[in-house]
Amino acid sequence: AELPELKEAEFWRESVEHGVLPPIDQRLPENPIVVDLSAKGRVTGQQGGTLRTMITRSKDIRQMVVYGYARLMGYDENYQLMPDILEDVKVAEGRIFTFKLRKGHKWSDGNPFTSADFQYWWDHVANNEELAPSGPPAFLKLDGELPRVLFPDETTVLFIWSKPNPGFLPQLAQARPPFIYRPAHFLKQFHADFADPDELAQKIRKKKVRSWAALHNKRDNMYKFDNHRLPTLQPWIAADTGKESRRQFVRNPYYHRIDTNGIQLPYIDTVEMSIVGRGLVAAKTNAGEADLQARGLNFKDVPILKKGETEGQDYKVFLWPNGTSSQIAIYPNLNHADPKWRRLLRDRNFRRALSLGIDRRMINRALYFGLASEGNMTVLPPSPFFSEENLRNWAVYNPEKANQILDEMGFSERRSDGLRLLPNGRPMRIVVETAGEREEVGNALQIIADTWRDIGIGLIVRPLDRDILRQHVFSGQTMAAVWYGWDNGIPTSATSPEYLAPRAQEFFSWPKWGQYYQTGGSAGEEVDMPKPKRLMQLASDWEKAGTDDRRSAIWREMLQIHAEEMYGIGILAEAPQPVVVSNRLKNVPEKALWAWDPGAHFGIHRPDEFFFSDGEAH
Amino acid sequence: MTDLPQGRYVDDAPYDPNADREALERPDLDAPNWLLIWRKFRRHRLGLISGIFLAFSYLMLPFWGFVAPYTPNERNADHLYGPPQMVRLFHDGKLIGPFIYPMTAEADLENFRWIYTSDYENPAKLEFFCTRGRYNFLGFIPTQRHLFCAPEGATVFLWGADRLGRDVFSRILYGAQLSLTVGLIGITVSFLLGISIGGIAGYFGGGVDWFVQRVIEVLRSIPELPLWLALSAAVPSHWSPVAVFFIISIILGLLDWPGLARAVRSKFLALREEEFVRAAEMMGAKPSRIIRKHLLPNFSSHLIASAMLSIPAMILGETALSFLGLGLRAPAVSWGVMLNDAQNLASIEIYPWTAIPMLPVIFVVLAFNFLGDAMRDSLDPYSHH
Amino acid sequence: MDKAPLLQVRDLSIGFGKGTPIISNISFNVAAGETVALVGESGSGKTVTCKAILRILSANAKIHSGTVIFNPGDGELELISMPERKLRELRGDQISMIFQEPMHSLSPLHRIGAQVSEVLCLHRGHRKKSAKKLVLEKFERVGFPDPERVYRSYPFELSGGMRQRAMIAMAMIAKPDLLIADEPTTALDVTTQAQILSLIKDLQAETGMAVILVTHDLGVVANTADRVVVMRNGRIMEAGSVAEILDHPKHGYTKKLIDAAPAIPHEAEPSRARQIDDPILQLENVSKSFDLRGGMFSKRGEVVRAVQGVDITVERGKTFAVVGESGSGKSTCAKIALGAASPDPGGVIRFWPAKSAPPLEVQSLDPTAKRAFQRQAQMVFQDPYGSLSPRMQVIDILTEPLEIHEIGTRSERRDRAVELLEQVDLDPAMLRRFPHAFSGGQRQRLSIARALALEPKLLVCDEPTSALDLSVQMQVLELLEDIRETLGLSYLFISHDLAVVSRIANEVAVMRRGQIVEQAAPDILFSAPKHPYTKALIAACLEPSVEQKIDLDAVAIGAGDPETWPEEFAFQASEVPPLTETEPGHLVRIQI
Amino acid sequence: MEILRYAVFRFFTMLATLLVVSALVFFIMNLPPGDYLSNLIAELRSTGQDSGVAKVEFLRQEYSLDQPLWKQYLIWIGFWPGPHGFSGIIHGDFGWSFEYDKPVSEIVGSALWLTVLVNLAAVLFVYVVALPLGVLAAVRSKTWVDYTSALIGYLGLATPNFLLALMLFYYGHKYFNLPIGGLMAPEFEGEPMSAAKVKSVLVHLIIPTFVIGTAGAAAMMQRLRANLLDELSKPYVETAKAKGVPPIRSVLKYPLRVAFNPFVADIGNLLPSLISGSVLVSVVLGLQTIGPALLTALKSQDQFLAGFILLFVAGLTLIGTMISDVLLALLDPRIRYGGRKR
Numbered sequence A: 001a002e003l004p005e006l007k008e009a010e011f012w013r014e015s016v017e018h019g020v021l022p023p024i025d026q027r028l029p030e031n032p033i034v035v036d037l038s039a040k041g042r043v044t045g046q047q048g049g050t051l052r053t054m055i056t057r058s059k060d061i062r063q064m065v066v067y068g069y070a071r072l073m074g075y076d077e078n079y080q081l082m083p084d085i086l087e088d089v090k091v092a093e094g095r096i097f098t099f100k101l102r103k104g105h106k107w108s109d110g111n112p113f114t115s116a117d118f119q120y121w122w123d124h125v126a127n128n129e130e131l132a133p134s135g136p137p138a139f140l141k142l143d144g145e146l147p148r149v150l151f152p153d154e155t156t157v158l159f160i161w162s163k164p165n166p167g168f169l170p171q172l173a174q175a176r177p178p179f180i181y182r183p184a185h186f187l188k189q190f191h192a193d194f195a196d197p198d199e200l201a202q203k204i205r206k207k208k209v210r211s212w213a214a215l216h217n218k219r220d221n222m223y224k225f226d227n228h229r230l231p232t233l234q235p236w237i238a239a240d241t242g243k244e245s246r247r248q249f250v251r252n253p254y255y256h257r258i259d260t261n262g263i264q265l266p267y268i269d270t271v272e273m274s275i276v277g278r279g280l281v282a283a284k285t286n287a288g289e290a291d292l293q294a295r296g297l298n299f300k301d302v303p304i305l306k307k308g309e310t311e312g313q314d315y316k317v318f319l320w321p322n323g324t325s326s327q328i329a330i331y332p333n334l335n336h337a338d339p340k341w342r343r344l345l346r347d348r349n350f351r352r353a354l355s356l357g358i359d360r361r362m363i364n365r366a367l368y369f370g371l372a373s374e375g376n377m378t379v380l381p382p383s384p385f386f387s388e389e390n391l392r393n394w395a396v397y398n399p400e401k402a403n404q405i406l407d408e409m410g411f412s413e414r415r416s417d418g419l420r421l422l423p424n425g426r427p428m429r430i431v432v433e434t435a436g437e438r439e440e441v442g443n444a445l446q447i448i449a450d451t452w453r454d455i456g457i458g459l460i461v462r463p464l465d466r467d468i469l470r471q472h473v474f475s476g477q478t479m480a481a482v483w484y485g486w487d488n489g490i491p492t493s494a495t496s497p498e499y500l501a502p503r504a505q506e507f508f509s510w511p512k513w514g515q516y517y518q519t520g521g522s523a524g525e526e527v528d529m530p531k532p533k534r535l536m537q538l539a540s541d542w543e544k545a546g547t548d549d550r551r552s553a554i555w556r557e558m559l560q561i562h563a564e565e566m567y568g569i570g571i572l573a574e575a576p577q578p579v580v581v582s583n584r585l586k587n588v589p590e591k592a593l594w595a596w597d598p599g600a601h602f603g604i605h606r607p608d609e610f611f612f613s614d615g616e617a618h
Numbered sequence B: 001m002t003d004l005p006q007g008r009y010v011d012d013a014p015y016d017p018n019a020d021r022e023a024l025e026r027p028d029l030d031a032p033n034w035l036l037i038w039r040k041f042r043r044h045r046l047g048l049i050s051g052i053f054l055a056f057s058y059l060m061l062p063f064w065g066f067v068a069p070y071t072p073n074e075r076n077a078d079h080l081y082g083p084p085q086m087v088r089l090f091h092d093g094k095l096i097g098p099f100i101y102p103m104t105a106e107a108d109l110e111n112f113r114w115i116y117t118s119d120y121e122n123p124a125k126l127e128f129f130c131t132r133g134r135y136n137f138l139g140f141i142p143t144q145r146h147l148f149c150a151p152e153g154a155t156v157f158l159w160g161a162d163r164l165g166r167d168v169f170s171r172i173l174y175g176a177q178l179s180l181t182v183g184l185i186g187i188t189v190s191f192l193l194g195i196s197i198g199g200i201a202g203y204f205g206g207g208v209d210w211f212v213q214r215v216i217e218v219l220r221s222i223p224e225l226p227l228w229l230a231l232s233a234a235v236p237s238h239w240s241p242v243a244v245f246f247i248i249s250i251i252l253g254l255l256d257w258p259g260l261a262r263a264v265r266s267k268f269l270a271l272r273e274e275e276f277v278r279a280a281e282m283m284g285a286k287p288s289r290i291i292r293k294h295l296l297p298n299f300s301s302h303l304i305a306s307a308m309l310s311i312p313a314m315i316l317g318e319t320a321l322s323f324l325g326l327g328l329r330a331p332a333v334s335w336g337v338m339l340n341d342a343q344n345l346a347s348i349e350i351y352p353w354t355a356i357p358m359l360p361v362i363f364v365v366l367a368f369n370f371l372g373d374a375m376r377d378s379l380d381p382y383s384h385h
Numbered sequence C: 001m002d003k004a005p006l007l008q009v010r011d012l013s014i015g016f017g018k019g020t021p022i023i024s025n026i027s028f029n030v031a032a033g034e035t036v037a038l039v040g041e042s043g044s045g046k047t048v049t050c051k052a053i054l055r056i057l058s059a060n061a062k063i064h065s066g067t068v069i070f071n072p073g074d075g076e077l078e079l080i081s082m083p084e085r086k087l088r089e090l091r092g093d094q095i096s097m098i099f100q101e102p103m104h105s106l107s108p109l110h111r112i113g114a115q116v117s118e119v120l121c122l123h124r125g126h127r128k129k130s131a132k133k134l135v136l137e138k139f140e141r142v143g144f145p146d147p148e149r150v151y152r153s154y155p156f157e158l159s160g161g162m163r164q165r166a167m168i169a170m171a172m173i174a175k176p177d178l179l180i181a182d183e184p185t186t187a188l189d190v191t192t193q194a195q196i197l198s199l200i201k202d203l204q205a206e207t208g209m210a211v212i213l214v215t216h217d218l219g220v221v222a223n224t225a226d227r228v229v230v231m232r233n234g235r236i237m238e239a240g241s242v243a244e245i246l247d248h249p250k251h252g253y254t255k256k257l258i259d260a261a262p263a264i265p266h267e268a269e270p271s272r273a274r275q276i277d278d279p280i281l282q283l284e285n286v287s288k289s290f291d292l293r294g295g296m297f298s299k300r301g302e303v304v305r306a307v308q309g310v311d312i313t314v315e316r317g318k319t320f321a322v323v324g325e326s327g328s329g330k331s332t333c334a335k336i337a338l339g340a341a342s343p344d345p346g347g348v349i350r351f352w353p354a355k356s357a358p359p360l361e362v363q364s365l366d367p368t369a370k371r372a373f374q375r376q377a378q379m380v381f382q383d384p385y386g387s388l389s390p391r392m393q394v395i396d397i398l399t400e401p402l403e404i405h406e407i408g409t410r411s412e413r414r415d416r417a418v419e420l421l422e423q424v425d426l427d428p429a430m431l432r433r434f435p436h437a438f439s440g441g442q443r444q445r446l447s448i449a450r451a452l453a454l455e456p457k458l459l460v461c462d463e464p465t466s467a468l469d470l471s472v473q474m475q476v477l478e479l480l481e482d483i484r485e486t487l488g489l490s491y492l493f494i495s496h497d498l499a500v501v502s503r504i505a506n507e508v509a510v511m512r513r514g515q516i517v518e519q520a521a522p523d524i525l526f527s528a529p530k531h532p533y534t535k536a537l538i539a540a541c542l543e544p545s546v547e548q549k550i551d552l553d554a555v556a557i558g559a560g561d562p563e564t565w566p567e568e569f570a571f572q573a574s575e576v577p578p579l580t581e582t583e584p585g586h587l588v589r590i591q592i
Numbered sequence D: 001m002e003i004l005r006y007a008v009f010r011f012f013t014m015l016a017t018l019l020v021v022s023a024l025v026f027f028i029m030n031l032p033p034g035d036y037l038s039n040l041i042a043e044l045r046s047t048g049q050d051s052g053v054a055k056v057e058f059l060r061q062e063y064s065l066d067q068p069l070w071k072q073y074l075i076w077i078g079f080w081p082g083p084h085g086f087s088g089i090i091h092g093d094f095g096w097s098f099e100y101d102k103p104v105s106e107i108v109g110s111a112l113w114l115t116v117l118v119n120l121a122a123v124l125f126v127y128v129v130a131l132p133l134g135v136l137a138a139v140r141s142k143t144w145v146d147y148t149s150a151l152i153g154y155l156g157l158a159t160p161n162f163l164l165a166l167m168l169f170y171y172g173h174k175y176f177n178l179p180i181g182g183l184m185a186p187e188f189e190g191e192p193m194s195a196a197k198v199k200s201v202l203v204h205l206i207i208p209t210f211v212i213g214t215a216g217a218a219a220m221m222q223r224l225r226a227n228l229l230d231e232l233s234k235p236y237v238e239t240a241k242a243k244g245v246p247p248i249r250s251v252l253k254y255p256l257r258v259a260f261n262p263f264v265a266d267i268g269n270l271l272p273s274l275i276s277g278s279v280l281v282s283v284v285l286g287l288q289t290i291g292p293a294l295l296t297a298l299k300s301q302d303q304f305l306a307g308f309i310l311l312f313v314a315g316l317t318l319i320g321t322m323i324s325d326v327l328l329a330l331l332d333p334r335i336r337y338g339g340r341k342r
């Protein structure tokens, strides 16, 4: 294709003039991505400026990988999978994947990015006993089968399975991508197969690690992004400033995307992440200390942010709906340790009654000004599988109905204070455990407690530390837990519906079933209910399904089951996430979804296309 | 006066060898003990007011349910973050008895706040001895009678409403019931232990002291955080929050004594060398008596001051613990719980009334301090202010 | 008088709290170089008057009226209305004061030396080093055998008399124009007292210092004062020159005072062998040494041998008195006798609860036996201020022993407390007071009353009357004698006052440097003393008459270093002459 | 000399106590069920990265987490050989942080000086504020000085630390342009010391110091005041007065020293209580001190990191206690020789 005339970045001009860096035309792959911004409804911008944002833990610098969102394959803003780092992907029979790399694509240190980097990873990392004792990652295994991986030439990589593997490509586009390539030229110096043993031993000693593998692992942190020497393909690369509390990332001179004016992306020269106490993000944002901020901000902070906006700070507050399928969901534990309660919790009528006894409108109003969407845990409207019915089914406040259901179940007897009595004479009280860090959950439960009381059910809230909560749930101690809904609220037929099936203990309704699956039957319990078994079946059907239609049908059925059975009782979805954007920062969408996966938060909106209107550093 | 020659002077008043000491009577010194202390105490105006205030607060604890217009968890869905309302007497220049102007809320989606407009046309007269939310009078008599409440369709939020539309005023009153009581247990435990163990170490010295010192050292070096974490995992789920908090405050007390014990010990090591301790010993007084009657009173200032200082810690202790899921939590209401909800910028800047629970904390703490000071002073034989 | 007096007190009235004035309309003058003695009843307001001059009364005291004019020669200063800052410059420099209760007037946490030299540092601009020299000099002059040691000591390491001398040194070190001495010699033996008094006199001669001397001892008055002011109930009863007052008292109270003065006997009955068949307490070979700490970081820890090989036997129903040099180990003996301190190994203390009952070995009693013993043996402490808990009211103090031993009901105990107060001539209405609101003498009586509460069989009295005025002293002595007679009480009686001892004791031991140097019945001892130290003591004893003067030579010989005594008595390093019975019932430490 | 002997003796008892404490710390830390690696496995499973699991199992062996607890302890301390021979705390190997994937010494190192700095500032603040105010409040008791200082102190005590911090930051920034959070302006970080940097650090320290220090200062002030009031009426103060000692000095030199006894006794507690008291504040204020590191380490059961920090704080407590004992002996001759002969 015809490339626009390339323009040298002001940022690197000096380096180029001194010959430290080759000029722009030698840095780009032969065939870079030319982004047509106007086609996206955006404007072309100029290079320059420093984007300030805040994180709350030092390990959050890995958000740069998330936001940078340079993936082999990436979603576009319509959630379509597109090649990104790859120039092209060909899929044959759904099982043969041919990756075409961009010729002349270079790592951020200027070394070529070729199939050798895939090979290094496959042969010397994923299949190295010491680096990966259990072999290549699980997502590559299809019913236990590993792909054949071939590297016919510099720019071609082939992954071949014997059966179709529809989940493969979407995995590559995840917020936290599986890096199936590594900067071989860099990592070889830490690899026992390549490095000089003496030098390696010295490095091991110096780093106080116990083996070369540990050293390699430490150096090889594509996701953690904490090693500024590790070459990357992301739009920004870590700069070594030696400053603990303020990390800087500068533009990658070899980044593979340009705009139609021939300006290399990213527009913004530097990203600066300050590590700030969790409680101070709102205050600092209000003080105008961030150009783009969503992390660490809460809906509750909106008034104060708005106050800053109206009182002359140079920013706007956007509210992006959250992309998880549910903001707050209650998971009755079908694997609860107490058999009596377990029987009750497994009764879908009971779960329905619980759901009918929740006044979602009130919660929405109290917590989110009515801006969230009320309803059950299901997919969000942008997903092709969205159905109003699934959302509303059993999820509209109806205490009479709930009471009726409960009465019919045989719990009509009540105590003087209105609580229903269990057969053993104890009042019906559900202990709901939560991770104490989220205040809105506490508030929501408070409201639920009131309405549940009207249907004769007591609610005891028990906030716990996140890890402790997990342990409680996994061990079956928890009666019911509160968590977010499924991460991915906008699946397509290409999304694996695995997470709807009892395959993971992290879905708090069936921790033991999930564990059973995850450990191959060595721990946990086997699924012993028909509908969950069906879900299990469907999930594996999807993997084998040959057509999109079939996959969609499977999706629909699974969602339907969930909506009927109410394994997780969703309360609200699409809660507004405040996103504070400097007025000088352009191309940030006003309306968008705040989603981790798919979406990688800002990633899908391509922060490399954001630019400062004045192009100046702040 | 008679001046004799050479500066000689002889008193000419009649001399009575069995002189009248009564002339030197000073009744203010020779009254019964309590009266003496009371007299001194009374002179501390602040201490007195504080004492009365505290006595009132404690005595009223069982009755707050009656005074509060709402029950603690009663939500008013139409008045989220409702601002404080004034009780007025005059409408249009006419006295019509206590009333409030009803408010209606409107969501301001521009600034994401609730905008409240008062209806100045239709004053809503407060009702008295009305029936509203159900509560237990004196803790066990279920009733619905309230001292005052807003008429149907209006609200009376003297100190505003919180995020869920709960009345801050009522919640503060209910919160007092926990805040002013449960934590005291921890203080009591820690003081009993600290004084007795520190006292024993300080009085006996030597080997006992050495042993106690080591125990104190070990206890003090044991980190609290992991203990809390372990505890929060171990507490059975079905325990009520108050029970958990109760246990926690006892454990707090059990962990807290070493600091006090060391102070007591070091002071006693010095005090026991005093002659009056020797004297008591020579009268045959047992160590416990010496500690109680001779050593402690001479350290009472420090003890009183320490006790008073522990009180804010006890009232607010839960705010710190709730980080770990160990503090009090809904539906239990305490000042700490309320403040915990107010710990964000919006509360400070936009809904300042949600931080009102700070006021009772401060008042109670100050009252305890002034009371303690007055007590200290009244017990001090030297002071004569 | 041509010159204006140094100090004029005019119409001074002082009260406490809202009560009526405790002192009313006191007026007197003190001329430069003059000594004015304030004598009078205990609790009559002497101390209050003195403190008023320096304006260091406790906070509840109110000066109702009066002026105090101080005129050091360069203009009059009115002290009552003077600004605090100016007054501060006078205090300690031009006017200084010796407090009545030295133990508590010294900071417990600071070394004596530092406390004394501070005066010089403050008012004379001295540095620590240069001050130290002067202080040591002064220490020498107030009779410390080892000034260096005292300089380094903490107050609790010193005997009562030593602390008092430290206090005296502190008051005199700046050579003030006016010295207010509140009973400066009560805790001192007579030889030291003589030394101190002559020191004051020297200073007076040297610098023209005026002295206000508060004392009970008419002998001291006779020997030192120029003029006397007699006080009672906060009023001046009589004032005039010494000769006039002592020889021609006009006021009834003065007369009574003078009559009450006991005297030392000058004749002895024939000597008789002392035989004890019913002992109650026996100290055998009792020694006590203290480790004295050196400086915090210096190695120099020395051992003070406070008591060395003392044997004492107290007969049931009798009084055994110990007199002697201040710091000679009397109080230590007393404490050991009651088990409050343990003797060095080898010492034995025996106590017979009843005649020919098996003796208890006090130094090795178990706690229960000890409590039983303590019920029968009580102590009156030398330092009444310190031995009364400052946070207990009189009633609690007096009922405490009863409570400890669980005697009587509450009201019975209370009645007993009232009875005790009356016995020591205190007003029962004072039951609710705290100790600090009493005068020195009143506190001493409280101390006695408490000791009597349990009706013990043995009472150890450590200077029980030193702070009492003569009339009260007589009363107390009578009381003690009374009880001895009626209840068969036995006393181990420690005192500096030979007259008191001669009156009450059946047997007297004289101690010096931790050892008994002479022991006999009082009449024998006082009429025919053998040991030079005893002689010195008697010589130093002041008679309440203006004519009699001290035989300073005798005092000097006896009170000097034991090494300088006549050969047969002299101590040589560690060699000490044995205690020998020279006549039946008369023991003297002499080499034969 | 004797005091030196005493100090040496105390030092050795301290070491023994430290050993006991280390065992306790280790076992308490292991009270909650599970450990870092099993949590990690759970997380890896949940994200479908099963391959990591075996790696973790390898770590488990590498760091002896498969051993019984007592053996783990001995290995940690260094009394028992681990898989690679003796290498424990006493050999200077503080262990490995799983969370940070670095040796503990590296992580703690940087946090340590910040901790020391912040806490030192707080301690200084406590003393600088509490001492004079406490003395003043005692000397001028029952005057407005007394009441205002009490009021301010109790205001600080009665406001939850975090709320206080937030308010101070917010309004401090709004009205005085004080920085919000952090320990220095970012441009100075990693730069060599300079006057500007020191100034920046100082400005940043104002609010944290105030927040962490107020409670301590108020407490100390009130106790000091009470103790001092007791002493002020003692006769020896009168003596000092009669000597002509100026009032300030007569208070500072005599009664204050007696009144100070309980505070010296409490020195040992000061640092650890500030550290643990500042944990939550540090977490929300984002101060990179060891407090938050400890909290996260504990929560994620990163046991060697948590263990080391805990041991370190325990060591501080013990050293503080030791210092306070020696100081007490220096301060009060009556205490000097702990035991009394009976």
Ligand SMILES: Nc1ncnc2c1ncn2[C@@H]1O[C@H](COP(=O)(O)OP(=O)(O)OP(=O)(O)O)[C@@H](O)[C@H]1O
Pocket: C016, C022, C041, C042, C043, C044, C045, C046, C047, C048, C049, C058, C060, C100, C436, C437, C438, C439, C440, C441, C442, C467, C469
């Ligand atoms: N702080 C005080 N508060 C109340 N009364 C006091 C106080 N100090 C002394 N008094 C009383 O004042 C009176 C005079 O006391 P002061 O100490 O002057 O007597 P004193 O003449 O020195 O007697 P003594 O010879 O026994 O020492 C006594 O009755 C005493 O009880």
Ligand SMILES: Nc1ncnc2c1ncn2[C@@H]1O[C@H](COP(=O)(O)OP(=O)(O)OP(=O)(O)O)[C@@H](O)[C@H]1O
Pocket: C156, C157, C158, C159, C160, C161, C162, C187, C188, C189, C290, C291, C292, C304, C305, C306, C325, C326, C327, C328, C329, C330, C331, C332, C333, C382
């Ligand atoms: N706790 C102690 N530590 C060190 N030395 C002490 C201690 N108690 C007493 N001494 C010393 O022991 C000696 C005897 O003291 P003691 O109190 O028995 O004298 P005393 O005869 O009662 O004198 P005084 O008549 O002055 O009261 C003194 O030199 C004193 O300094």
Ligand SMILES: [Mg+2]
Pocket: C046, C047, C048, C100, C182, C439, C440, C441
């Ligand atoms: Mg007196």
Ligand SMILES: [Mg+2]
Pocket: C159, C160, C161, C330, C331, C332, C382, C462
């Ligand atoms: Mg004595």
